[in-house]
Amino acid sequence: MKSKRKISSLxxxxxxxxxILIFMQKRARDQKEPGFFGFFGGGAAENETPEEALIREIxxxxxxIPENFKHFGEYNLPNIIxxxxxxxxxxxxxxxxxxxxxxxxxxxxxxxxxxxxxxxxGDLAILEELYQKxxxxx
Numbered sequence: 001m002k003s004k005r006k007i008s009s010l011x012x013x014x015x016x017x018x019x020i021l022i023f024m025q026k027r028a029r030d031q032k033e034p035g036f037f038g039f040f041g042g043g044a045a046e047n048e049t050p051e052e053a054l055i056r057e058i059x060x061x062x063x064x065i066p067e068n069f070k071h072f073g074e075y076n077l078p079n080i081i082x083x084x085x086x087x088x089x090x091x092x093x094x095x096x097x098x099x100x101x102x103x104x105x106x107x108x109x110x111x112x113x114x115x116x117x118x119x120x121x122g123d124l125a126i127l128e129e130l131y132q133k134x135x136x137x138x
Contacts, residue, residue: 005080008054009041010066011088011136018108020134022127024092025061025102027120037106038083038120050083063098070137072130076086077122084126 012023024037040061044053047063050071058066069087099105108116110131 004076006050006053006083007042007080008044008050008057008083008085009038009039010054010069011084011086012093013086013130014089014093014107015093015135016073020110020131021107021109022106022113022134023097023107024119025087026104028101028103032101033120036118036120037108037116038123039126040080040102040105041082046104052082054085061099061101063100064096067084072133073126075122075126080122081124082122086130086137088137105106113117 002036009076014021019085020112023040025040025057027033028036030033040058040060042057044050045056048056054069055065066087069085071138072084075082075084094105108127113119113127113131
């Protein structure tokens with residue numbers, strides 16, 4: 001049996017007027033699940049820890065080195081095992097990054113998330129949990 005690919009993903013978030021906003025990636029045409037929104041991040045290299053993979057992937061995708069991130073959970077999804085990390089960011093976050101993978105990034109409130117139909121399937125249940133638990137992490 002083939003082992004599942006391990007990936008590390010980041011959910012940058014901020015609290016704005018009492019609402020949690022999560023920054024998501026719009027997948028480009030040349031990526032898996034093109035046109036859908038998903039977390040930033042990617043696969044771990046051999047012998048790489050989830051934290052090392054996260055830092056490398058976010059540097060590649062956002063030209064940003066995350067610090068003080070927290071492990072939110074490990075998710076055993078149909079084709080992958082995802083380690084999800086969260087990072088509370090400031091209002092200047094978009095000025096501090098340069099998106100090099102995906103079409104663009106977008107902030108999602110819980111209502112935006114409920115209205116958007118084009119999310120990567122595995123990320124949907126995780127997003128529900130994020131909106132429930134992130135207010136308690138602050």
